[in-house]
Amino acid sequence: MLKLDNVTKVFKTGTFGGESLPAVRGASFEILPGEVTSLIGESGSGKSTLGKMILRLTPVTSGTITYEGKDISRLKGKGLREYYRHVQGVFQDPFSSYNPVFRADRVFATIKRSYFPSVSSDEWHERVETSLKSVGLNPVDVLDKFTHQLSGGQLQRILIARALLLDIKILVADEIISMIDASTRVDVLNLLSNLKARGLGVLFITHDLSLGNYISERTIILRRGVVVEMGATQKVFDNPQHEYTQMLLTAVPQLHRKWEAGLDHEKDVMGVTAEDEGRPGRYSKSSLHPLANMHARKARRGEERLELAEGLLRTDTYLRTHEEVPPLVEVEEDHFVVQSAKVH
Amino acid sequence: MGLDVSHLQLCYRTLRGDVKAVDDVTFNIDDGEIMGLAGESGCGKSTLGNGLVRMDVRMRQLGGHVELDGKELPISDTKAMRDYRFKEVSIVPQYAMSALNPTRKVGKMVSELLKSRGFDYKSALPELERRVKLVGLDEDILRRYPIELSGGMKQRVVMIISTLLNPSLLIADEITSALDVSTQRAVGEMLLEFRDRKFVKSTMVITHDVSILAQVADTILIMYAGKLAEKASADVVINNPLHPYTQLLISSLPEVGVRHDEHTLVGIPGRPPPLLNPPVGCRFKDRCPFAFDRCNEEPPFVEVKPGHSVACWLRVDGASPAGGS
Numbered sequence: 001m002l003k004l005d006n007v008t009k010v011f012k013t014g015t016f017g018g019e020s021l022p023a024v025r026g027a028s029f030e031i032l033p034g035e036v037t038s039l040i041g042e043s044g045s046g047k048s049t050l051g052k053m054i055l056r057l058t059p060v061t062s063g064t065i066t067y068e069g070k071d072i073s074r075l076k077g078k079g080l081r082e083y084y085r086h087v088q089g090v091f092q093d094p095f096s097s098y099n100p101v102f103r104a105d106r107v108f109a110t111i112k113r114s115y116f117p118s119v120s121s122d123e124w125h126e127r128v129e130t131s132l133k134s135v136g137l138n139p140v141d142v143l144d145k146f147t148h149q150l151s152g153g154q155l156q157r158i159l160i161a162r163a164l165l166l167d168i169k170i171l172v173a174d175e176i177i178s179m180i181d182a183s184t185r186v187d188v189l190n191l192l193s194n195l196k197a198r199g200l201g202v203l204f205i206t207h208d209l210s211l212g213n214y215i216s217e218r219t220i221i222l223r224r225g226v227v228v229e230m231g232a233t234q235k236v237f238d239n240p241q242h243e244y245t246q247m248l249l250t251a252v253p254q255l256h257r258k259w260e261a262g263l264d265h266e267k268d269v270m271g272v273t274a275e276d277e278g279r280p281g282r283y284s285k286s287s288l289h290p291l292a293n294m295h296a297r298k299a300r301r302g303e304e305r306l307e308l309a310e311g312l313l314r315t316d317t318y319l320r321t322h323e324e325v326p327p328l329v330e331v332e333e334d335h336f337v338v339q340s341a342k343v344h
Numbered sequence: 345m346g347l348d349v350s351h352l353q354l355c356y357r358t359l360r361g362d363v364k365a366v367d368d369v370t371f372n373i374d375d376g377e378i379m380g381l382a383g384e385s386g387c388g389k390s391t392l393g394n395g396l397v398r399m400d401v402r403m404r405q406l407g408g409h410v411e412l413d414g415k416e417l418p419i420s421d422t423k424a425m426r427d428y429r430f431k432e433v434s435i436v437p438q439y440a441m442s443a444l445n446p447t448r449k450v451g452k453m454v455s456e457l458l459k460s461r462g463f464d465y466k467s468a469l470p471e472l473e474r475r476v477k478l479v480g481l482d483e484d485i486l487r488r489y490p491i492e493l494s495g496g497m498k499q500r501v502v503m504i505i506s507t508l509l510n511p512s513l514l515i516a517d518e519i520t521s522a523l524d525v526s527t528q529r530a531v532g533e534m535l536l537e538f539r540d541r542k543f544v545k546s547t548m549v550i551t552h553d554v555s556i557l558a559q560v561a562d563t564i565l566i567m568y569a570g571k572l573a574e575k576a577s578a579d580v581v582i583n584n585p586l587h588p589y590t591q592l593l594i595s596s597l598p599e600v601g602v603r604h605d606e607h608t609l610v611g612i613p614g615r616p617p618p619l620l621n622p623p624v625g626c627r628f629k630d631r632c633p634f635a636f637d638r639c640n641e642e643p644p645f646v647e648v649k650p651g652h653s654v655a656c657w658l659r660v661d662g663a664s665p666a667g668g669s
Binding site for chain 2: 042043151181182183184185186187189190193207208209210211213214215234237247248249251252253254255256257258259
């Protein structure tokens with residue numbers, strides 16, 4: 001439906017734009033209806049730039065983004081408005097998406113003014129209420145309220161409701177839950193899953209792998225503006241091919257697996273037994289020298305990281321020294337990895 | 345030894361009355377212990393952390409007292425606290441990125457800071473450089489401006505500065521929230537290393553992210569609406585929580601390596617109560633699926649198992665309708 005073909009974005013930096021900073025290099029992928037595609041990368045990887053280019057908030061340097069066969073960079077006036085009728089975005093900070101001087105439901109009024117001027121206000125009110133209910137909000141709770149009276153989760157859901165008033169096909173969700181409390185986060189995530197059941201395509205931009213794992217069908221991993229790995233979420237997470245993906249997966253904090261995954265083995269080395277529970281925590285006071293724990297940790301970390309670091313360095317050097325982006329190769333069905341990586 | 349907080353009450357003065365952000369909080373942190381403090385925004389976790397270091401002008405201490413290494417910590421007296429701040433208690437603030445002076449090079453800033461506390465920069469420099477190298481940074485950063493450093497580097501620099509005088513208590517307020525996963529890991533491991541090297545005696549890690557605490561904390565304290573909800577060792581809080589709030593919170597976290605196809609996670613409906621006029625009784629009762637009559641009385645924060653304290657009527661013998669489950 002929405003297709004990116006070799007999309008590149010270069011920012012001019014330095015005095016008089018003398019230097020250039022490639023933010024996105026040769027990204028090609030597709031957003032399909034009824035699927036959540038998560039775009040995962042760390043800060044500076046170009047994930048938000050990609051989202052902005054899709055929303056036409058920033059122009060592409062080269063390559064094309066096509067929506068239903070039409071190149072979106074050529075859209076103007078009426079055509080662009082029609083595009084926004086189908087493609088909408090929701091951003092990270094719900095508080096700065098609203099004007100705090102006005103009531104939060106003003107966002108609905110602006111939609112009516114630009115897209116549905118002929119709809120009667122009674123009917124419009126009904127549509128707003130239906131839309132709010134579909135995102136799990138009670139209209140009485142949120143209408144006629146100012147932004148400071150609503151929680152982040154509510155504001156974020158109002159923005160999604162606003163997008164749903166239009167006939168949207170694609171939603172770009174840029175870090176939409178990173179500012180929401182843990183207890184309501186999952187509700188917004190589940191809402192996105194409901195949207196995909198309604199046939200929407202969602203581009204879910206995040207730095208949090210666990211969220212991507214929870215909600216998406218397809219995963220795209222970005223590193224320095226280059227797609228290093230992409231494919232079906234389960235395949236990417238269960239069988240990560242690229243060193244960067246592997247590194248991200250070992251670094252993500254998890255509830256039931258410690259960073260030093262081989263903790264039990266480590267305990268044996270340290271002479272600390274499982275029964276040794278002198279104090280709450282992982283090591284008892286009676287364990288060897290306190291620094292011994294640390295050295296064991298460092299040794300483990302060293303081994304594990306050395307391999308990853310070498311591979312990562314190889315990729316980074318390649319990307320820095322080469323203009324063109326290495327092609328993606330298919331390692332298994334629906335699972336692609338950039339070619340400079342070690343292929344098993 | 346370590347930190348002892350008993351029945352501490354902190355409030356914000358507003359025109360509409362006192363907002364009790366920390367209400368009757370009692371806990372202790374041992375030497376060498378890393379305690380995690382978790383909760384939703386507005387639960388009072390940052391207020392507690394800030395209160396132990398520097399009271400805002402709007403903040404008042406309504407009761408309770410704080411002891412550090414057996415000595416009373418005069419937290420309500422901002423002037424008297426000057427003798428303790430940086431030397432005995434230290435904080436890494438939530439936005440460490442903006443804690444550095446943008447017009448000074450890092451080294452210059454540290455030297456000014458030390459001078460203001462009556463210490464000599466030259467004699468502290470070798471130790472400073474050693475610690476900079478220890479956390480994997482180049483000692484050259486002391487001659488750089490903060491703008492030249494990345495977020496993770498700034499976070500680590502602020503942590504080194506805060507712990508330079510080997511404080512007895514370090515309060516780390518949301519230090520990993522703004523970082524990428526790989527930097528989160530580096531900063532988290534730095535907390536462990538600083539503890540092991542005895543740069544700090546006790547550490548309090550304030551965060552909303554329980555999975556970070558699963559990595560670094562020895563014990564976890566869960567706060568809800570200004571009150572303590574649960575305290576136990578990290579493994580117990582994560583694997584066998586007893587308070588309904590903790591249970592719901594932990595079960596709502598998505599994880600890597602788990603397939604979520606079959607079961608969808610659910611959040612906790614509702615919002616935390618306003619603290620200006622908090623409801624009587626258990627503050628979680630409106631959102632709690634197990635609430636019963638007794639919840640209109642305030643549950644005591646009691647030790648139900650060795651090292652495991654909970655504030656919930658379900659866990660008090662003979663109080664629950666079904667005898668607890």
